[in-house]
Amino acid sequence: MTALLNAVSAAGARLGKASHGRIAFDARQALSRHDDLALGAPGLWSPNRHCRLIPCRDAWIAVSLARAEDRDMVPAWTGAGFDADIWQAVMESAAGREAAEMTASGVALHLPVARVGEARPPKPEPLRAGDGDGGGVVDLSALWAGPYCGGLLAEAGFDVVKIESPARPDPTPLHTPRLDARLNGRKRRLTMALASPDLIERIAGARILITAARAHALARLGLSEERLFAVNPGLLWIAVTAHGWRKEAAMRVGFGDDCAAAGGLLRREEGAPRFMGDALADPLTGLTAATLALEAVEAGQCGLLDISLARTAAAFAEALR
Template sequence: MRDWAESGVIALTGRADGPPVIPPGRAATVARAMSSWIADVSALGGRQHLDIDGARLLAERAAFTGRPRHGNISVGGSCRLLPTADGWAAVSCARPDDPTLIGALISDAVDEGNPWPAVADWLHTHTGAELTERAELLGVAAGPVSPANTPPSVPAPLHPRPVDGLLVVDFSALWAGPLCAHLLGLAGARVVKVETPDRPDGARRGDPDFYHLLHGGHESVVLDPTTTEGRRALAALVDAADIVLEASRPRALTRFGLDADAAVARGATWVSITAAGRSSDRIGFGDDLAAAAGLVAHDSDGTPLFVGDALADPLTGITAAALAMSAPADGSGRLWDLSMSDIVASTLTDQPVPQPFRRDGPWVVDASSGVVPIAEPRPRTPAGRVAASGEDTAAVLASLRIAAP
């Protein structure tokens, strides 16, 4: 309870016109444990002990955007919890082409500015299984809210491996992967962010201070995988990497000629972040994946409510960084196949959830150590220069003795 209360997540959970609601499970406690691991391993490498609180990282984006809780509408506004014929589902509409895809999903045209009435009508007469089948086929981020069952296991960190001076090649975008890269950078790694000309990181269009926080001090490379020279440079960059970080379905990088198994065979650590594992074609974002994994709070009438702000993203990012700072004792390579939905599900418990209450004004919770005030999300101060997209391409390739395309 103390970890949840201090994280800022409770303040983002509940209806806009109602009290905050305590989430189920122990995600904030897991995040704190992972950040402690990161700080301890970093100290083994001679770095100054990192002052990182994983619990507070879970709500950090909202501290920059200023967006409050909205109950069954996500904090970011692009995801909804809606009733189906046999339960509830989370549906995201975050990308420019999502209204078209959602129209195909429900076999009807939707209002691009407000697709939700049409989606709600369709879900009312269709099951969660039908939604899952169509969403996976069309690449829509949506799925039924799962009951909290016995959670899958998430591998524990192995032999601690400081990353000071190691090269991280980061193909990821948005939040989970960049947070992992950010934490590795704080621990001393050299982080090179890689984008393609036609697909820059969509987070560049988001809150600039939050983007600065996650990418300050990193180098930016843009390479074109549609050209022979671009693919050759990408392959050489991956060959030089100690850690490769990516957050796309495996076929995306395979198309570029990049092979995770080959990188691991030569001793690299490959961190793969996907919605539901590398063997799945499912896509998802932080809000719909957390809800579909079963991490939802409940209103007094039993209506499910979003927990925090896209919580699967920061929870996965922290976990990914902790695992990247782990390695087999023999120094061999490792492929971390991280399912965002499994990571969320692994934090769920069947323990009863108490209710917050007021004490002389502010909302508080009862923890085993005493009464704890419910904290608001808190930002950290961005540091380091943010590189423009592709600004460091020539310098990075030259430093690694890679021929420029």
């Protein structure tokens, strides 16, 4: 497993750094002004400086500060899953005050926070036997983990169609063309409204669907579980999220570094946690999703694969202990 982790980490380094396009990180300017988040103690930066590890009382937490225009994301900060005193300390910091001010002024500012080691390895929902034969892959995901999964499936011989919204296309080709070539170079690309009947028709004929959005955001576009499995009972749906597809986890936003922290990948036996490469949770999640998808197709299974960055990181962290 250590060799696999090293290989995936090296692959991630070769792929380069993903740009977040419309999700424009303010870490270099904003987080550098928020040293008071550490409550008097020094913090640790991620290699891409999108995320900061800070000690807060008896815990280490990871904070990513991002200004976002994406209306599918919750336009506010949330303290779901955290002790009230820790969350209060975060919100009383300069970062929290700026988040409150900017949200009040109409700018959607996200403050994803994760306690180091909070996530647990996943307990996958059982897939069901299906008659899903033939059909290709419809990839609706963007940025890192989902496209990496789709790229691996394309290399395995699947016909992968990457579908992008004309309103919000994947920013990867514009900002990191080499990464885009690696993730999406073997896919066919189409531009299509995500709420269009044409997309439903294409999903109805697919074997695999890849998404990287939360359930409620997809449901608003008419892409709910009920509808998609009704039109395609043999569909294998790979649902990539930050913290999980269901219950309270489904409302949490997150990015690669804070999800790696939540999964415990940054823990050390002694001393402060330490970052391991850039956005390590993303390629680990993409690799895991592709592996599970290939196994499910081989076994003739269908259903929803709930693949989260935080829980995938937790599974790898547990295997390395």
